[in-house]
Amino acid sequence: MSETRLFENLPENNVPERPHADVDQLSFERAIEELETIVKRLEDGKVPLEESVSIYERGEVLKRRCEYLLRQAEARVEKIALDASGRPRGTEPLDVK
Secondary structure: OHHHHHHOOOOHOOOOOOOOOHHHHOOOHHHHHHHHHHHHHHHHOOOOOOHHHHHHHHHHHHHHHHHHHHHHHHHHHEEEEEEEOEEOOOOOOOOOO
């Protein structure tokens, strides 16, 4: 039986959604706040195993969101260019790699 036929009779509402899709809409501040809460809960060691795994996975998604937003912010920042005497001579784009 082909893979296509395996799924052709499933109702549309059974199509799995992307887990943690809501994270894509979070601001940096909100994402880092939630990530810090998860870290504290895991460090306390009082979270059941299954929940620990689940919140750890969400923490990974939050971490990637924070890293993405930081890279975006860095790309927009300009650094001050100095002349030979150390005086500012203008700005130039930040070299982000």
